[in-house]
Amino acid sequence: MADSSALDPRQRDALEALLLFYRDAGIDLAIEEAPVDRFAASAAEETARRSRPVSPEPATPSRSRPAALTGRGEAPRVEPARAAVAVSGEGAPPSPEAAVLAAREAAAAASTLDELRTALEAFEGCALKTTASRTVFEDGSRAARVMFVGEAPGREEDMEGRPFVGRSGQLLDRMLASIGLDRMANAYIANIIPWRPPGNRTPTPQEIAICEPFIRRQIELKAPDLLVCVGAPSTETLLGLKGITKVRGRLTTFRAGGRDIQAIATLHPAYLLRQPAAKRLAWRDMLTIGKVLGLPG
8 A cells, every 4th residue: 555645635635535435435344455446447448349340230120021020019029048037037136025035945944053054155145145254153052041143243243254253242241241151151142134234234124034034043943042132123023022222121932943932132232332321221131131041140
């Protein structure tokens, strides 16, 4: 990267404005080592296009051709290869309805957590996968009695491929430790969305609907004694409850695989980092979790 001290003040101001624009747009990770000059590439493409010989105009239809085929009502001609693509849908993303259906079928076909992870990594129905670095499937102990489900991976989670490893994850670890839990020993963690949304934006309802069959199947296969929904999106998606500050701390049930699992909602660590005064509410939730699990203290 060029030394910014070699730039004049106007160039430095322009560079700073560009970096601020990238930050506000959610761009926080370079894909290539060197920038790509799209203007130069476009100019080269235009030069190459102009140098190609011009194809002759197609012959006009014969007047002896039946009027039914040459009039305004004539159906557009489609090349066989393009027709096959239009029918099969190849080369185009599936519709939201088709993506949800495919997700349900793929999730239902998995009989183990490993099979579910393989199915999720092979799934191509969610656009978030194309911008994420890794599929963030799980962390912790599969033998744990309690399962925590958050919203979606952030930048650190996307880079490591594990949920809750950034600042929020560090606070969650301290919350677990306060009641005698440890993520690698007796806690299991996942997200309703396994791929990081660009710029850490909020997942859309469509993206949640596509990914929901996988997390529901993950809970079913994990079969915890207690499900903890961490934050409003997880609570609304899995428990159908809105207003996290009102519904948090209340025990309810989650139906999975023909059995009822005890469930509870709590505040997201990211919210607690912004609102430290709310930690007292989360502490009460953790005490309830410890009581349900029969932990000492």
